[in-house]
Amino acid sequence: MKSLFLAIIFTVFAVFFTHARELTSLSESHKFKQFGLVWGLMKYHHPLVSKGKYNWSEAFVKNVEKLERIKTQEALNLFLLNFINSIKPSKIKISNDFDGLFTKNYDYDWISKFPATSELYKKLNALKLNTNISDYYVSIGTLSIIPTFENEKGLEKFDVSIKSHRLLTLFSFWNAIQYFDVNKYLMDTDWEDTLDTLIPKFLICESELKYERLKAELVRALDDSHALYLNQKLLDSLFKYKPSFATNLVNDTLVVVATFDQNAEDYNKIKLGDKIVKIEGKSINRTILENLSPYISASNYSYLKRFSNWILRGQSDSLKITIARNDSLFSKCLPRYKDLPNTNQKVLSRDAPKKKWQFIEDDIGYINLRSISKQEIKTAFSSFTQTKGIIIDLRKTPSNLLLNELTRYLYPKRKKFIRVLGPISNRPSLAKHVKSPLRLISDPFKTGHKNRNFYRNKVILLVNNNTMSQSEYIGMAIQGSPNCLTVGKTTAGAVMNIAAFTLPDATQVNFTSLGAFYPDDTSAQRKGLKIDHYVNETTSNFLRDQYVLKGIELIKMK
Template sequence: MKRLFLAVILTFFAILFTHARELTPLNESQKFKQFGLVWGLMKYHHPLVSKGKYNWSEVFVKNAEKLERIKNQEELNFFLLNFINSFKSSKIKISNDFDGLFTKNYDYDWIAKFQPTSELYKKLNELKLNTNINDYYVSIGKLSVIPTFENEKALEKFDFSIKSHRLLTLFSFWNAIQYFDVNKYLMDTDWEDTLDKLIPAFLTCDAELNYEKLKAEMVRALDDSHAFYLNQNLLDSLFEYKPSFVTNLVNDTLVVIATFDKNVDEYNNIKLGDKIVKIGDKSIKTSILEDLSPYISASNYSFLKRLSNWVLHGKSDSLKVTIARNDSLFSKNLPRYKDFTNTNPKVLSRDTPRKKWQFIEDDIGYINLKSISKKEIKTAFSSFSQTKGIIIDLRNYPNNLALNELTHYLYPERKTFIHVLGPIANRPSLAKHVKSPLKLIIDPFKTGHKNRNFYSKRIVLLVNNNTMSQSEYIGMAIQGSPNCLTVGETTAGAVMNIAAFTLPDATEVNFTSLGAFYPDGSGAQRKGLKIDHYVNETTSNFLKDQYVLKGIELIKMK
């Protein structure tokens, strides 16, 4: 009898041991990832959670702390199922209709990837397909298709040193982008891969400055020139000291275009027109990619070049550079300063038009859109009526001019110049091409009007990496005119309006809220405006405005 009892006990423990070996172990990143994904799915898909019935940030913190005791996938599946079931259920409306919808951002592969139980999979899949969704956490108005996150609030007593608080920052932002950034499919790195990279770092972050760096890295992954995030502490840490001169990037060389009277000694080291070809032992392009790119979200390299002067800023009070001057090449250690007064500026003289509008030749007009008014644009087009062509300078951000006040003179009839992609309130991850919201409202994606007296000669549009956001939108409208050629370099690649999202630590992050496409279907987000003729600026010719010279050449060719 004792032997039989012993055999039974041994068999029992053998079964337990075998079962234990079959349990699927989890590391810390895996279990927090699965919980964060389920938490985000419920936030934007669950009928009552999406109605704001619960303090969803507090729910995250409370349950994230419970995850500490979970050791394997089987326990996590049980935890996640109980988590979902702990919230009151409501009517689920299933829809598998994707006709006419933009599906490139539709990504729920993670549901099956983590081997949920059949019951858990069913719950998650129902939420994925649910269209009975409320708009507490994200709303899209009838008159605007821009998503707003006005009920995203800071977490009370947020403390970056608390792991669950840091993870809340990560998953709050990640899920908002996952479900409502229509340009997500354009990112260089898959958004889920970005999450996989960031979770371990957010878990182990041990200093406030490192936390800020991780936030900057998180936002930078959007590859969106609108998504700029560097708080003051991070700015001070990375770029606290700056030189008392300003440069302009020409190809891969920084040309000194302005100096300030900080001290006499520095003037012996740096002069107007000097060409900086290296910073330390790195080329300028390498410095931009290594020192700026990790922290600054940019749709393209052209936008990063716009901030190239920042590579001369840094953490120390001196900077080693290699300078080309005349026919010599030499290295210098230049001083950098925390603060200085920009007194006695000396600026490199450049031959470029200065007026809002002018004749640059007898039969060629020039208009700078930066500050020109409706009245002035009318006078300009009247004066240019007999010219061979007009150069329109959009290397700036127009401040005083509405779009239709310009295209009034450029279009023979009203037409569509842009197609816009917007999110759908009750279909997270999906999007659709937007039409005019109401019949009573004029279609914002058309411009011009019937005008037999429109300007029918050559239009040359000048653009560069300062052409961004509304400037790019206006640029697309100008390009839609019958006789337009575009001259310049790649624009910033962030065409449409921004959406603002408040993180749990009360900081705000922006991203481009809509997608922009030309009428032929080609995209403008990240790519920037279409360019007909790229400008070839060099360090020897950039003192003369090569953009304007190319415009004159194209007008004379017609």
């Protein structure tokens, strides 16, 4: 009986101590995550670190190497506390004032996972609320309000085979976005979840190509059309071989619009106007999602479809496609090339306006903003005074257009057409709606002039997924005119200027620096411009410009 009692006691203690070890033991990923979060908090919140008084990238590398011997949470907590205390104490200025501030990106929940009574928690919480912050690692200009990271110059002798170097890439970029991307709240995947997914991958990745793929995966998680990152090595590994023809995507079909080889129609069996309905047995939309979405950051699916030609590229010198021609459906295996031949290019002719401005009917004007000059805009509006409506084409990026040169003819008076959200230099992860930077400078978020003779009839704005960034900004201004209707498809959803961040390996990544809202507070980031009438393009009506035809129809409607 005594033996049985002792056995039970032994079992209970064994289970208890095993459970205790499980509670305090650390996974490698979790250990590095906690350090990377504390390191990032100090970089952007600590009074001295934010002054650039320490080489913070080297501090990361050295401490990651020391972390190898940390095995329990208790040991890690002490390590993190000592790490914070290794920096000379400096004055902390606490602020709990959030009045009028944008708080959707304010996320410090990870701090609450440390014991609330511990010295570590108290120091982290004080740093979170500190506003005594300098601008060495990130500065925000008075005029541009765009965050700049000019002292991010890369790590000397960066080596992708070194674990601490790879993790530095991950945490440098992750923390910059965590604290200074005002559009972070719009991501499909929570930004901390992205970190959890990528830490294990960065830990075991030692080849340069795998590392580049992980960087693309990291940037793609922004869901930001400005944040395209694909270096040449990665491009070559994914899209090395190309077909000798180009296509436009219409719904779930690729229409062949150009060929680049005089023999293409002979031995490739491809003709202008052919409709490609499957690639390697898969639908076009499925192929786009599988082949492109893992690597291309896109605010929305409409923007991702801009890269539809890329799904015809690949790592082999041939591909199998299914073609619809007339009433026939057949499959062909076609060659692909490293270098595209360009001996006898043929282009599918489409019926669309060709001039910078013109009458497309006796009482309907058309203006293409791509390369029109100030004088040409003036002449166009002078000529269109008696028209029933004007179609303004913004499907290609204007090269030299100043906004007020256009809106002076569209607005009866000056007014605000956009609200802009910007970061705050000493309040990381918070943001505010920006007012005119200086009183002496005209408010850039207003446009138009007092003009009794403004154009009073219908204005039709044409947009599509090529309408991006500056074009979307211009589009929002045109939409602010009294009689504007917008026709087309979802735009790229990346309205404002870009911010550039240099990674430790010296490569550069961009992201949309500011948030864009209509005056009624509707967000334009990711959603794109408001559309009044969506264009229904089909392969049967593809040769005629359905955008322009819809514009004409709307102008003629009473």
